[in-house]
Amino acid sequence: MREIRSMLNAVGQSVPRKDGxxxxxxxxxxxxxxxxxxxLHGRTIRSTIPCGRLAAVRLGFDPAGFTVVDHRDIPGRNVVTLIADDQPCLVEREIRHVAEPVLLLAxxxxxxxxxxxxxLEEEPAEPVFDPERSPTAFKTILIEKGDLAAGFAEADHVVEGTYCTGHQEHVYIEPQAVIAVPExxxxxxxxxxxxxxxxxxALAVILGDAVARVRVIQTETGGGFGGKEEYPSGIAAHAALLALKSDRPVKLIYDRVEDMLATTKRHPAIVRHRTGLTRDGRLVAMDIEVILDGGAYQTLSAVVLSRGSxxxxxxxxxxxxxxxxxxxxTNTPPNGAFRGFGAPQTQFGVEVHMERIAEALGLDPVRLRERNLLRPGDTTATxxxxxxxxxxxxVLRTAVRRSGFRRKRKAYAGTGRGIGLAMYWHGSGFTGSGELKLASRATIELTATGVRVLTSSTELGQGTxxxxxxxxxxALGVPYEQVEVAMPDTxxxxxxxxxxxxxxxxxVGRILQRAAEEIRAKLGDATPAEYFRRHGPLAVTGQYEQPEWIRWDEIDYRGDAYAAYAWGCDVVEVELDRDTWEVRPVRVTVVNEIGKAIHPALARGQVEGGTVQGLGYALLERVVMRNGAMANAQLTNYIIPTTLDTPKLDxxxxxxxxxxGPFGAKGLGELPIDGPAPAVVNAIRQLGIDVRGIPAVPEAIREAACASP
Amino acid sequence: MRTAVSRLELLQPRSLQHALRMLRDEGPLTPLAGATDLYVAVNFGTLDSTRFLNLWGLEPLRRITLCGDTLRIGALATYTSLIRSRLVRQRLPILARAALEVGGVQIQNRGTLGGNVANASPAGDTLPVLAVAEAVVVLRSVDRERRVPFAEFYTGYRQTVRRPDELIVGLEIPPVEGRQWFRKVGTRAAQAISKVVIAAVRGSSPRIALGSVAPTVIRLSQVEHALGAGAGMDEAVHRLDQDIQPIDDLRSTADYRRDVAGNLLQRFWAETGGLSS
Amino acid sequence: MRFTLNAREVELNVAPLARLLDVLREDCGLTGTKEGCGEGECGACTVLVDGEAVCACLVPVAQVEGAEVVTIEGLGDDHPLQRAFMDEVGAQCGICTPGMILTAITLGPRPSLAKIRRGLAGNLCRCTGYEAIYRAIHRAS
Known part of the structure; x- marks a missing residue:
């Protein structure tokens, strides 16, 4: 009996993962x-200049046995459809970035x-690399609350600063991979x-009437982090075009170099703050400017900017x-979705700025934050x-207590160690009325042995x-083992x-919970298997229902931006080697409030993984751009944390x-990547080094140290 | 364009003598040991050779022995075997230390000392150690063996005195007197290419060598003389500045390398002071 | 050429400088060995050759002549490390997992945390932050 009870309570238990x-x-x-x-195997021939025109393509091989595709082979529209239909599937004339797909071979x-x-015969034109000098904005957003001038008039102090973040490469360990099969x-x-x-x-638009139907099936996926969100649409189209022309299955796998050169990265950002405060450290005016480098096509830049703002x-x-x-x-490969989606960049800015405010006003950094943190009932910028x-x-108080922040902050003063903290938050789900527009659906159907869950939510390792x-x-009152989950197949x-x-x-979990409750009501006293035996198939499809209190004004950016927020605080301890300017994180305390941990071990895995990805973003991961191309597009030269670069995580x-949310759960996947970078930089700041940008590689720390008084 | 590996040739010698005959009679051939650098060149299509000589099976070249007072390390000794060797740890612990900082265990299990020397990268992790140990490179061809002092082995960026019919068969390391010191500064804590690598010995006359700051690994003879003659650290760092020619590259900057090289020189001197004779 | 693969003799006719990785995946049909970078940086293709961890993307197949090669398939489905990786969620996306488990095997019994960290430095994981992998290895030992 006890055993059955515990099986009926899967939520909150670290049950064996389905794909383990x-x-x-x-x-x-x-x-x-x-x-x-x-x-067949497929390959992509790419542009080599950041800006210009394609004049001619010359094949240097005997085409026998090859399938060759260019833009003229596209039966539908030559566009990878997303928010704006600006990105061609294959270059016709205009080249906007290095590594743009021009020709396909199989x-x-x-x-x-x-x-x-x-x-390729390419005619170069003058590229734009500096987002601040670019004449073209993909998207602008203005959020206004209160009266900024009145706020500054009230201020005793004004603190200003500029904070910069670089590209970040996803480095999912499985590179991009698709196979198109004509059937x-x-x-x-x-x-x-x-x-x-x-x-x-995207495939339907590109293939047009040439195929009767399109079907997309997710295979086991070796990491995504946003890098397999929008980008694979174009690769799928490339493979499909080759498959269409050859009438054979075509496998298109990127090697690591191609993957790093061509695919999207996290948007670099410049964030400027001008902040008014009262003498005792109350925020009275925040004037913030955010500039994202979108790269050569829009991809998801508009919504990344939205979340970032x-x-x-x-x-x-x-x-x-x-x-x-x-x-x-800019004339660089387009930047796109990456875990955090604009929020890590802007929260880096505000949290390093808060540290500088504490320094400027001579305030305790914990006190300053305590004084200004949102409490239930307070209003956000929107x-x-x-x-x-x-x-x-x-979360702040727990992190401060647990890490011994105050004691260590004193003890480390004047040593080679530093300790810093960062507060952060992350909105769950699409922004504003985005979820309403998505109108997501999820299905549960009975099977002979239990139930099957049908959703398009993909398993990327996070535990979907x-x-x-x-x-x-x-929700259904059946053992976890009796619930199957179908692979996403459109x-x-x-x-x-x-x-x-x-x-x-x-x-999606909430839609499933409601659908399960609906099925539960239909089953009466029967188990799913019994009901299936007696009455045959039964399926219930649930649809997203927006909480009725949500109001959002898309034009003025006012209202309820997210249905819920998860909250976090990181405390990072670092050690500086003054001979080599290397900073090593030695201990990180992460406190995350997430509503409910459906699966505590998976939740912890998200936090640990996101934190280490954030430490890499802070200290190691530098994309070297030369003439619009990633010059260090190899895992030898673009460095992510190894076991030895990863500190003890608490x-x-x-x-x-x-x-x-289902059983009270909020979103978690992105939250933990918001905190590490500002916490690391704030720890370095305690060492008297005025760092305001990432990645804080030793070369940059040395320069900042030489410039610091 | 990737190199087609099916078109590459690999000759399979049965013995060292057989390998040397192949080099003489069937060359040009590129000797291949643990192959840890081969496929990067294949991937980028930058391989400058299509014919290779497989040394991996030549077991006698793996030995690490003491011959009189000389430590002899076969060219095929892997980093793992250097790390595990009691002889190496006793006589030249900084070589074991350098080996430990090469790649992950997978690379340590395949990469060889002879390969590191032959590859002639200015960033080779073991090379500053061999330089300060005043190792001798043993080269053999069908009809002769010659011994080249390490200081004379490199003639320029990725250039060595090895002739096409010769193989590096081993390194001979005379006794090293004094306190040994090593430090690698890579792009991260493990699996990294050096930005600066330094090996040094504090004996009756100091020896100091640096990697990644010039076209080849270099001995800092001016600095050594100055320190040996009792010069101050400012003078030593000034001379170091003249001895090195670091560059900006994907991994670091010339300024950083210059600064760190100077700091590590001071660190070496400070940490080994008071204990020398 | 011949070698022993997961305790069985195999004889193949392949180019001598073909990568062991490709031979395993394409000629032997063992796809549990993964390719992440093709340059020995990520360790996803780790296999054991005569008991030692190597990156199969850097090994010319001719150099395993006569050797014993073990891939993840050679462990079956009930190895203590496999169970521990399940129990501790040491696998998220799973692409690094076969290589991670094979390297972990070479750490010997009851490895210290320091030994685990040094031993796994050649196996990159982008999902877990490594902590769950340490927990799995501790549990298995």
Whole structure:
């Protein structure tokens, strides 16, 4: 009896992950592990200049046995459809960045394919690399609250500063990979794809009437972090065009160098703050400017900018705020989705700025934050009243206590050690009325042995399948083991929206919870299997229902930007080697409030992984751009943290349930990457080095130290 | 364009003598040991050779022995075997230390000392150690063996005195008197290419060598003389500045390398002071 | 050429400088060994050759002539490390997991945290921050 009870409570337990054993035995099938009869290998020929025109393409090989595709082979529209339809699937004339796809080749022998030479005749034009000098803005946003001038008039002190963040490369360990298979007049694409319906929509536009139907199936995916959100749509189209022309399956796998050169990265940002404070450290005016480098096409820059702007004032209350933000065109490969989606950049700015305010006013950094943090009932920059689950103060106090911040701050003064902290918050789900527009759906159907969950939410390692199964198991009152989760296949599952924006648990999980409750009501006393035996198939599809209190004005950026926020505080201790200017993080304390940990071990894994990715962003990961191209596009030269670069992590999860989420859960996936960079830099600042940008590589720290008084 | 590996040739010698005959009679051939650098060149299509000589099976070249007072390390000794060797740890601990900082265990299990020397990268992690140990490179061809002092082995960026018919068969390391010191500064804590690497010995006359600050690994003879003659650190750092020619590259800057080289020189001197004779 | 693969003799006719990785995946059909970078940086392709961890993307197949090669498939599905990686969520996306487990095998019994960290420095993981991997290895030992 006790055992059955515990099985009926999957939520809150670290149950075995659905995909665990396949991954631990090597049996899990990733895209590159699949083979189809008659399969060809594909390759992409890319531009070599950042700006100009394509004059001619010359094949330096015997085309026998090759399939060659250029823009003229596109039966539909030559565009990778997303927010703005500005990015071509294949270059026609205009080249906007290095590594832009121009020509596609396929051959059954990979060596022959990779040995084929193609000469591009390109006419260079003057590129734009500096986002501040770019004449073209993809998107501008203005958020205004209160009266900024009145706020500054009230201020005793004004502190200003500029904070810069660099590109970041996703470095999912499995590079981009898709396979297109022509089947019965249709086209099926298998791949390492975060958002199968994005790829599905893009394929339909590009293939047009040439195929009767398009189907996209996610294969096991070796990490995404946003890098497989929108970008695979173009790769899927490339493979499909080759498959269409050759009438053979075509596998298109990027090697690491191509992946780093061509695919999207985190937007570099410049954030400027001008802040008015009273003598005792109360924020009375925040004037913030945000500039994102969007790269050569819009991709998702507009919404990255949106999330970045909304988070730009940090988790603080202030009556008078202006946030003016713009995403700019440059002749570099387009930047796109990356875990955090604009928020890590702007929160880096505000949290290092808060540290500088504390320094300038001679205030304790914890006190300054305590004084200004949002409390339940306070309003954000967009005027949203935060709910009772607002845990900003509690995460700060817990982190400060747990890490021994105050004691260490004193003890480390004048030594080679520093300790710094950063507060952060992260909105769950799409911004404003975005979720309403998505109108996501999710299905639960009975099977002979239990139930099956059908969603388009993808497993990228974060635990989607496991966590959805837990929610359904408990909502339905069946053992976790009896819940199957289907692989996302657009031919089979409803569109549950993309697997992004920390929405898969809170938003899709909530739809599943309601659908499960509906099925529960229909089953009566029967188990799903019994009902299935007696009455045959039963499926319930739930749809997103927006909480009725949400109001959002898309034009003025006023209102309830997110249904819920998760809260965090990081304390980082670093050690500086003054001979080499190397900074090593030695201990990190992370306190995250996430509503409810559906699966504590998975939740902890998200926090630990996101924190280390954030430490890499802060200290190691530098994209060297030369003439618009990543010059260090190799894992030898673009450095992510190894075991020896990763400090001891102390993770605390707090739970203040949000009643609009399943079992109280809020979004978690992105939250932990917001904190490490500002906390690291604030720890370095304690050493008397005026660092205001990342990555804080030793060369940059040395320069800052030489410039610091 | 990637190199087609099916078109590459690999000759399989049965013995060292056989390998040397192949080098003489069937050359030009590129000797291949642990192959840790081969496929990067294949991937980028920058391989300048299509014919290779497989040394990996030549077991006698893996030995690490003491011959009289000389430590002899076979060219095929892997980094792992250097790390594990009691002889190396006793006589030249900074070589084991350098080996420990080369790549991860996977690379340590495959990369060889002879390969590091032959590859002639200015960033080779073991090279400053061999320079301060005043190692001798043992080169053999079919009809002769010659011994080249390490200081004379490199003639320029990625250039050595090895002739196409010769193999590096081993390194001979005479006893090293004095306190040994090593420091690698890479782009991260592990699996990194050096930005600056320094090996030094504090004996009756100091020896100091640096990697990644010039076209080849270099001995800082001016600095050594100055310090040996009792000059102050300012003078030593000034001379170091004249001895090195660091550059800006993907991994670091010339300024940083210059600064760090000077700091590490001071650190070496400070940490080994008071204990020397 | 011949070698022993997961305790079975194999005989293959392949180019001598073909990468062991490609031979395992394409000629032997063992796709549990993954390619992450092709230059020995990430360790996803780690296999054991005569008991030592190597990156299969850097090993010419001719150099395993007569050797014993073990891939993740050679561990079966009930190795203590596999179970521990399940229990501690040491695998997230799973692409680094086969290589991580094979390297972990070479750490020997009851490795200290310091030894684990040094031993795994050649295996990159982008998902876990490594902590769950340490927990898994501790649990298995």
């Amino acid at each position: 054993i396949g991954k631990a035995t090597g049996q899990a099938r990733y895209a590159d592990d699949l083979r189809f009869p008659g399969m 051959h059954e022998n990979r060596e022959a394919l990779l040995g084929a030479s193609v000469a 019965d007049g249709g086209m099926t694409v298998y791949g390492s794809i975060q958002c199968p319906f994005y790829a599905h929509r 909304i988070h730009a004032a940090g988790p603080y209350r202030c009556d008078n705020i202006r946030i003016a933000a713009r995403a700019m065109f 005027g949203q009243r935060v709910g009772q689950d607002c845990a900003a103060l509690e 399948r496991t966590m959805h199964a837990q929610i359904v198991a408990d 031919g089979l599952v409803p569109d549950s929206g993309p697997t992004v924006a920390s929405r898969t648990c809170m938003v 993770v605390v999860l707090l739970e203040h349930p949000y009643d609009g």
